[in-house]
Amino acid sequence: MDLQLGGRVVVVTGASSGVGLATTRYLKAEGARVVASARDLDRLRRAVGDLPGPGQVHAAACDVVDRDSVEAMVAEGVAAFGGVDGVVCNAGRSLMAPIGDTTDEQIREELELKVFGAWNVIRAARKHLAASDAASVVNVNAILARQPETRLAVTSAARAALLNLTRTLSQDLGADGIRVNTVALGLIDTGQWRRRYESAGTAQSYEEWAAAIAADRGIALGRFGRAEEVAFPIVSFLSPLSSYCTGATIDVGGGVSRYI
Template sequence: MSARLDGKVAVITGGAQGIGLAIARRFVDEGARVVLGDLNTAALEAAVAELGGGDVALGVQCDVTSSSDVDGLIDTAVVAFGSLDVMVNNAGITRDATMRKMTEEEFDLVIDVHLKGAWNGTRAAAAIMREQGSGAIINMSSISGKVGFIGQTNYSAAKAGIVGLTKAAAKELAHLGVRVNAIAPGLIRTAMTEAMPERIWESKMAEIPMGRAGEPSEIASVALFLATPESSYLTGCVLEVTGGRHI
């Protein structure tokens, strides 16, 4: 059985660590070549080396809030590897605080990185994919965008916005052969989530019917499904990967 992404080229923002890197690993394992965008150059270098170096992986320093940076990231993929078949808009940050304490700058930054970043990536990828008549765009939302969490008015708003962006873009691009879907992870075991205070972690665990946190590799498996023809009749969907939390 051949690898499911043989000959395909994927761009992944926030690809140097966490869920983004897990997706990159899975894609490379399935035969893809990947271009990772990230602000952390040291992490980019380490990720590219881990994935097998320049024949299969490249790293580009990229601020997803900058459309020119995102254009450059995608241009790198097309020039180096010849196409763009999968775009994963995964880059994200948190600046958690209650509304009373959250600054306007903290609100704007989270909206810009998540929502504007996903729009920049979707728009730039669509410009290439529509000419090819094919492609899969995968946007990273969150269960926070469905239910809203205390201390995350910025993050919940951004992740809900990504759902709307995904659905609208899916309608615009469907007739061109380009699919746009989103993943909404729940509690996933990453460096970011493991930095939570123990009491917060335990309270979130108590909400999960499956009784455990998810692993980044489990999000990568869903991203792989959305990237391949196995999901050929899916567009505008939000797949909740939460262990049953908030269903």
Template structure:
């Protein structure tokens, strides 16, 4: 594991002002896409942010550490370095994840194991390693990036949906387990977002423009979700001012899960 330290001062409580002033956050998968937007939003709110990602080149953070969340030893070493260099951990955003396509027939056991290892066990490893530091925080929060796939049946997403369904259930269980310790646990459920992964899916489609139009049309507000919109929901869930919000999820999906609108003319 390798890492690049940024310019953050050591010691919780020495950051700038704002809703997250004085707090330290860890964002997995924070070097690009939704993770980068979350990192930027937390930093804009005054937090010092450590990014954990497999490739940290270009990451704009106070501390950027290369770590594979499928490797428990690497995760523990990275979390220990965050605590050592930034003085503690107040917020963990479990954002890192990978996608998968197909029905239950289309992916072999090895792919099921790989996706669940990243999307579910990766969250477990990071949260588990951070718990001792979170228990010392007066404003501890964990936010898990889940998905509309956890609450709505989507075609060709069996494996991905299973992994995100587990994340949603795990979020509630973690909230129940750690509330008495002062640790809030919540999730954000994005709809189809305009991210590099979705961009690669579109590029691989026979007709990328038609596929994009179809993805936009299935969300009631008629467009893809932006990474910045997801980041705002994460900021709400992590905000110490929202101390009564725990064990829940916020859908950022243009109404896809709850609304049933008439087709547009």
């Protein structure tokens, strides 16, 4: 199936690993031109340097909470490819801590990363998106936005703020023909979980350890998701074939959601 992304220009943040890298790989395979960004440029270049596919990838350093850095990254991408048709705001992390163990500075950092980490990129790209005939923004969020966890108290709150902002932006940017949607993740097998496994000091294999967590969290499919399983719905939202879809949220969590 042709997703009509050949030649389209898409900015992807947090592209050096995990979901961002899987999305970059998928887009390149579809023939898109990708402005892949991350803070560590050397690591990013190693990650995207030999991805297969007819598309092109331009690696650019960027710290999404630094507005000047974001503006420079978008300008660099436009200089390389001539415009922007899509944005994937993926840069992020989770803070595993109950509210009583969270400092004020950590609260500020989480809110800044989740809210400004998306808004800085969207507003930097906005005029270029408005010039596209198939403009699309995808904010990579988490099911936590609607289903908070005490173990991730501040991350849950920051995710909820991003989901609310995304819905607002879908209304605000619709007049410019810019669609704004959300892909909300459950537990995805990324470097964060691998590091947590290593620090757990368990005798279980990673697969056994992950399956036990999946059972504890009520994941219907009984396992963590894979980055490529997230990349597909992201790329689907970017496709012009999804041209009447905005303000929507797709859950990619193996059936973990408990809300209606």
